[in-house]
Amino acid sequence: DTAVSQTPKYLVTQMGNDKSIKCEQNLGHDTMYWYKQDSKKFLKIMFSYNNKELIINETVPNRFSPKSPDKAHLNLHINSLELGDSAVYFCASSQDTWLAGTVWFGPGTRLTVL
Amino acid sequence: AQSVSQHNHHVILSEAASLELGCNYSYGGTVNLFWYVQYPGQHLQLLLKYFSGDPLVKGIKGFEAEFIKSKFSFNLRKPSVQWSDTAEYFCAVSNAGNMLTFGGGTRLMVKP
Numbered sequence: 001d002t003a004v005s006q007t008p009k010y011l012v013t014q015m016g017n018d019k020s021i022k023c024e025q026n027l028g029h030d031t032m033y034w035y036k037q038d039s040k041k042f043l044k045i046m047f048s049y050n051n052k053e054l055i056i057n058e059t060v061p062n063r064f065s066p067k068s069p070d071k072a073h074l075n076l077h078i079n080s081l082e083l084g085d086s087a088v089y090f091c092a093s094s095q096d097t098w099l100a101g102t103v104w105f106g107p108g109t110r111l112t113v114l
Numbered sequence: 115a116q117s118v119s120q121h122n123h124h125v126i127l128s129e130a131a132s133l134e135l136g137c138n139y140s141y142g143g144t145v146n147l148f149w150y151v152q153y154p155g156q157h158l159q160l161l162l163k164y165f166s167g168d169p170l171v172k173g174i175k176g177f178e179a180e181f182i183k184s185k186f187s188f189n190l191r192k193p194s195v196q197w198s199d200t201a202e203y204f205c206a207v208s209n210a211g212n213m214l215t216f217g218g219g220t221r222l223m224v225k226p
Contacts (some may be wrong), residue, residue, distance in 0.1 A: 043158075
């Protein structure tokens with residue numbers, strides 16, 4: 001059974017388009033995250049949600065908007081895509097906001113903006 | 115703000131060699147420490163973690179790490195690497211503020 005799943009796995013699109021990445025976790029975790037991994041493999045947190053409420057919103061352009069319809073889902077919508085948005089985006093989840101438990105990562109979505 | 119440094123960006127070893135990957139962090143408060151591994155084409159997986167207690171922690175696949183508070187370090191070790199250990203390794207630190215900060219990663223290549 002997949003713990004954290006993301007769709008799509010690959011996403012190729014043109015500059016200026018709007019796209020969404022979906023994430024679901026079946027672990028019963030309260031907290032979900034979006035991370036961005038750039039071409040140099042550097043991982044940086046973008047957002048954190050706890051029970052559908054935004055906890056962390058790092059410095060990301062407001063073209064990125066997370067949406068959490070319920071605590072098992074955290075989708076990422078990106079408006080007006082730019083070349084620099086090309087990266088691998090990882091969804092993740094953990095039991096609580098203290099990170100006392102393990103963070104489980106999804107398989108990643110490789111976004112390529114042409 | 116906390117930060118994590120991994121000084122070795124690329125490491126190449128032969129099978130059976132010993133491994134030590136450095137990780138230093140900067141944060142004055144209580145931290146939790148992690149090592150994650152990313153095998154080629156796969157997602158991040160937890161290798162081991164330290165929250166409290168014995169500063170020498172053992173993880174999966176024969177990996178261990180030692181937390182040295184005075185040096186703000188959490189180095190990863192394995193006495194004898196295998197070809198299957200070829201991967202990217204990430205050190206990460208979290209505090210009570212729910213923020214997991216990753217280092218830049220170390221790419222390990224093990225030659226058969």
